[in-house]
Amino acid sequence: MANEILTQDVAVDFKTGTIELNNADGLKKLVADYAKKYEKLVVTEESYSDDKKVRTDLNKLKKALEDKRKEIKRAYNQPLNEFESLIKEIEAPIDGVTTNIKEQTDKFDQQAKDRKQQQIQSFIDEVCSNKGISSENIQIDPRWLNKSTSKKQWQEAASNAIEIAEADQQRVKQDIQMVKTFAETIGVEPEGYVYQVKKGSNANDVIQRMQNDLSIKQAKQEARKANTKEVGNKRVDLTTGELENLIKRQILFTGTEKQFEQLKRFMNNNNIQFVEGDK
Structure with a gap:
């Protein structure tokens, strides 16, 4: 119908217009x-x-x-x-x-x-479930939703994205374990450093920050020790004159050798004096 309208009813009486400037050459010469x-x-x-x-x-x-x-x-x-x-x-x-x-x-x-x-998300969820990984961070590319993108094409693209995510999640898992192990070795709480790994930092960088933080903390503790003196059952801050009562208590701990090592590092890091013995 559209073509019929165009061929039959859109008739235009059109003549190409012309504009002539009389004596153009003469006028051009006069002006020049x-x-x-x-x-x-x-x-x-x-x-x-x-x-x-x-x-x-x-x-x-x-x-x-x-x-x-x-x-x-x-x-x-x-x-x-x-x-x-x-x-x-x-x-x-x-x-x-x-x-x-x-x-x-x-x-x-x-x-x-x-x-x-929904079909693509179901595919991603199923593949990830079979691999034992989370599908939470796998984004669906808007191009996969185009009509021109076949099922085979988006499945291949999604599978590649899943493989990348799987490798990344495995790396994060390994980095978390490295950070936790190192934190236990030096006697610091690992939670804050594990969080840094989860947010994208690699284990080596986090471990370096952990070491730096511990060095700063130990330096502060050494400075504090240098500025304090024990007098009887009192601890005196030589800078401010502040007095703190020293308390002695006997506590029986039961745990593994590894746990005792962690406990000793914690007490040393927090300037808590203790006497070690078997009972």
Whole structure:
């Protein structure tokens, strides 16, 4: 139907317009000669007024030519402007219909995308479950939802993403274990450092920060020891004069050798004096 309308009913009586400038060559020569007459003009104090008038006359000449050009352009464009306005008026009923159709087809397209996204997510969840890894951080690429992307293509792309995620999760798991082991070795709480690994830091960097933090803490403890003195059952801060009561208590601990080593490191790190013995 659309082609029939175009071939039968859109008949335009159109003739290519022409614009002729009478005596164009002569006018071009007159203007060029007039401009050339002053191209090497040198303004002096004595000729200032006359030279300024020459510039004014040249600008008037240019304005007259520009005004004529604009006048002819408006007249030449008038039929085109009227034709464009008429075509737009004729097109108007089409816009409302196509907009209505597009809104409805868009709904079907979105429903198809939603179904495809659910299918892809189910595939990712199933593969990850079989591998024993989390699918939480695997993002669906918007390009996988395109109609042009076949099932085979998005499955291959998703499988690659899962393999990358699996390797990354394995690396994080290993890094966490390294950090925990090192934290136990030097007697510090691992939670904060494990969190850094989970947020993207690698084990080597975290272990280096752990060592730096411990060095700073130990330096502070040594400085504190140097500035304190025990007098009887009191501990005196030599800088501020503050007194702290020293308390002695006997506590029986039961644990593994490894746990006792961790406990001793904790007490040393926190300046807690103890006497070791078997009972």
